[in-house]
Amino acid sequence: xxxMRKWLGNLGVVLALVLxxxxxxxLPWIGVLAIAxxxxxxxxxxxxxxxxxxxxxxxxxxxxxxxxxxSVIVIGIAGVVGVLVAMLAMGExxxxxxxxxGSDRTAIILRGGSQAETNSVITRDQVPLISALPGIAxxxxxxxxxxxxxxxxxxxxxxxxxTDANVQFRGVGPAAWALRPDLKLLEGRRFNPGLRExxxxxxxxxQFAGLEVGRKLELANQDWTVVGVFASGDAHxxxxxxDADVLGxxxxxxxxxxxxxxxxxxxxxxxxxxxxxxxxxxxxxxxTTHDYYAKQSEGLSKLIRILGVVIxxxxxxxxxxxxxxxMYAAVAGRAREIATMRALGFRGLPVVVSVMLETMLLAxxxxxxxxxxxxxxxxxxxxxxxxxxxxQVVFQFKVGPDLLWTGLKWALGIGLVGGLFPALRAARxxxxxxxxxx
Numbered sequence: 001x002x003x004m005r006k007w008l009g010n011l012g013v014v015l016a017l018v019l020x021x022x023x024x025x026x027l028p029w030i031g032v033l034a035i036a037x038x039x040x041x042x043x044x045x046x047x048x049x050x051x052x053x054x055x056x057x058x059x060x061x062x063x064x065x066x067x068x069x070x071s072v073i074v075i076g077i078a079g080v081v082g083v084l085v086a087m088l089a090m091g092e093x094x095x096x097x098x099x100x101x102g103s104d105r106t107a108i109i110l111r112g113g114s115q116a117e118t119n120s121v122i123t124r125d126q127v128p129l130i131s132a133l134p135g136i137a138x139x140x141x142x143x144x145x146x147x148x149x150x151x152x153x154x155x156x157x158x159x160x161x162x163t164d165a166n167v168q169f170r171g172v173g174p175a176a177w178a179l180r181p182d183l184k185l186l187e188g189r190r191f192n193p194g195l196r197e198x199x200x201x202x203x204x205x206x207q208f209a210g211l212e213v214g215r216k217l218e219l220a221n222q223d224w225t226v227v228g229v230f231a232s233g234d235a236h237x238x239x240x241x242x243d244a245d246v247l248g249x250x251x252x253x254x255x256x257x258x259x260x261x262x263x264x265x266x267x268x269x270x271x272x273x274x275x276x277x278x279x280x281x282x283x284x285x286x287x288t289t290h291d292y293y294a295k296q297s298e299g300l301s302k303l304i305r306i307l308g309v310v311i312x313x314x315x316x317x318x319x320x321x322x323x324x325x326x327m328y329a330a331v332a333g334r335a336r337e338i339a340t341m342r343a344l345g346f347r348g349l350p351v352v353v354s355v356m357l358e359t360m361l362l363a364x365x366x367x368x369x370x371x372x373x374x375x376x377x378x379x380x381x382x383x384x385x386x387x388x389x390x391x392q393v394v395f396q397f398k399v400g401p402d403l404l405w406t407g408l409k410w411a412l413g414i415g416l417v418g419g420l421f422p423a424l425r426a427a428r429x430x431x432x433x434x435x436x437x438x
Contacts, residue, residue, distance in 0.1 A: 055354030081370025087308030101234035102289025135272030145262035147173035171244030188228030201237035203394030323418025355423035363415025
């Protein structure tokens, strides 16, 4: 019966720790600041707090003599924080790149029920019908700003290792440049309609070989000339652009996959959506380009976040055991010191808090080290990954204050768990037994 009660008691402690850690990780910075302020007031204004602070000073003063063992905690937690922040920064960077793509001033039209361009088909005879719909802005020449587009995935050699990787080769209409005013030519010129010429995004040029201005590429058994390099600050920088009326026949594509349009004012999207719904000839869906590309990032960003948390949790468990071993050894080595403090009037709570403060200090050092390494190494680091159209999207890791804060909270959570049980053991150790053992 006693064993069962003890087992249930330990299980209750573990469940309470898990719930407490989950709440701690989800706590906003203002909540953490409030807890820290209350704890600081307790240390300064209560007798138990002052005793805990005095005991903690003694333990912290001895850290240089135990630096080898203490470094296990610091390095282990730094590794957890570094890996966790790096993984989350990859997801944030990918999401930020696609969130910057498109705007609320333009819309993309796809076949009804299509989730992406890859499974959408828009026939050529539907394009004039779309162009005549209300809600679409017109250019200075009076023509609707409409760009029928198609996407072809091609293979190009990577600069990193020479292996082939997927690149999105986008065919666009003449209005594509007006629809994307943020797109700027960095080098060369635009492609000429009707010719096998292409312009490349600077992200694609940085990742793949043979995309310098003036170079020729063999695609679809035809020679294409690179005539320009553009920057857009979004996912389009990972693409190659050419005339849709040239790209389609080259790959035996008789239809388009999407139509991008400029919206006519704030109410343009509603008018266009209503017109599409009311025309039985057009079984098409429409989204703003901002919403479309934001939706494309959801799945992969969520997967990366889950992987980051899972990997971080596995590493955190290892770091907790490292902290437990280190702090148990530290408590055992300081048995006489702790027993002497207990004999001088230090009760259980000050002893527990002093050991916890020591562990949390080491955890904070590890968290700061891991966060600094993650920021210095990964912030702005450029990589590419498969997007929703099975082509490479070039993006940069984004290590922001929110991710660094998350990493520090994980570090302190590991320190809390790693120091709690050794602290409780120190407080429960009978004074006579400790002095005799020492």
